Amino acid sequence: MQMNFSQRLCLSGSIFLFTVGLVCTPVSVLALDEGKDAAFYQKHKEGWFWYKDPDPEQEQPDVISTNPEAAPIENRYRNSSLTEVDIDALWTMYPDDFQELLNHVQNLAVQDPSESNVLRYLVMQDVARRKALAYTNASMYVTQKYGDLFNVNQVYPAAKPGVTARVQMEQHEIGETIASGRSSHALIYFTSPTCGFCEKQNGVLNYFVEKYGWTIKPVDINRQSAIAARFGIETTPTLLLIKKGMEEYMTVAVGVVTLTELERKLYRAIRYLGGETRDDSFLLYDFQKGSALDPTSILKKKGGQSP
Structure with a gap:
């Protein structure tokens, strides 16, 4: 009889432990699920139909261009004294420098069409015309003198x-x-x-x-x-x-x-x-x-x- 009681006691204890385990297990699982759900709902929604504002762009400081071509080049004769430039200097002046000075003198004549400004511009124009005429004469002279080098008339005459x-x-x-x-x-x-x-x-x-x-x-x-x-x-x-x-x-x-x-x-x-x-x-x-x-x-x- 004692043996049977012990067996029943063991069986009753096993049933009790199994029942406690079943009750405790859902509680633990539920606790884990609640933790996951809390983290899920705190997370931002993602996917094709959910739009997320892009991160604000940082304002870039204005970059100052160091390219010398970006800034307009000021005429170097703008603040110079034009009375110091005589006819002899104009006649021997390098063509690029002459053109720059001529542009400045023309701008002055347009800005203030006084007698002196307009006269100065017309004088420079006359110098340019005479210089071109001098080059034409010299070119014709050299072409005629060295006709065997530059003249095609000997093999392709125009007459x-x-x-x-x-x-x-x-x-x-x-x-x-x-x-x-x-x-x-x-x-x-x-x-x-x-x-x-x-x-x-x-x-x-x-x-x-x-x-x-x-x-x-x-x-x-x-x-x-x-x-x-x-x-x-x-x-x-x-x-x-x-x-x-x-x-x-x-x-x-x-x-x-x-x-x-x-x-x-x-x-x-x-x-x-x-x-x-x-x-x-x-x-x-x-x-x-x-x-x-x-x-x-x-x-x-x-x-x-x-x-």
């Missing part, structure tokens, strides 16, 4: 008889160059059946062949698209110049051109492929070499352009 002679020399040189290049050059003529401009160009090319006896190879860009793609041709009519033994080629004309224009362009292309001209002398004729129209001829002269 009518000289113009006639120049045109004849150009035409003769063009004709000789095209005729001599007939055996070593050929023209590729890109065309198409639907090209209306090609019909007009055909007549010009027929006359060109009769005059010079050149070989012109027609290429239909529709039927011979591979050749057109090789040279990157998309427009008709187009004329290309090729040379024997040379992979390099050059476009002569795109679109309809007259016979005179074709001759001139072909002449320049022949000379360029032959190495007689470069990019910077592409328009140069043979009779103009070494003249003022030859850009690099000055580099070949001893001492440059110094007389």
Whole structure:
């Protein structure tokens, strides 16, 4: 009987402890939850729909620019005595200094249009005019004295008889160059059946062949698209110049051109492929070499352009 009582007592004690544990546990959990809820509600609401005012920007102190260009430059003659500047000083004054002084004198004349101020400004204007005239005279003198350096009239005259002679020399040189290049050059003529401009160009090319006896190879860009793609041709009519033994080629004309224009362009292309001209002398004729129209001829002269 005692054993049974002990067992019952133990069972009763276990039940009591378990019951106390169940009662205490929710209290502890509730206390923790209350602490979390208090911290949550004290926290600022965050998320997409909650707007938070940005932190106020701190006022920046005004920065004073140290760039000298920001501040207007005062005319250095503003507070100077103009009576000390005589004609001789004005005549030999550096142009930038003269312009600065002239601006100041003009401003004074506009601010106070008295007789003395206006007279001073007109005198300076007269000095400037005379100085420009002196430079023009000196420039004409030097140009005439050293005409071989600066004058293009010897190869590009302006007088009518000289113009006639120049045109004849150009035409003769063009004709000789095209005729001599007939055996070593050929023209590729890109065309198409639907090209209306090609019909007009055909007549010009027929006359060109009769005059010079050149070989012109027609290429239909529709039927011979591979050749057109090789040279990157998309427009008709187009004329290309090729040379024997040379992979390099050059476009002569795109679109309809007259016979005179074709001759001139072909002449320049022949000379360029032959190495007689470069990019910077592409328009140069043979009779103009070494003249003022030859850009690099000055580099070949001893001492440059110094007389």
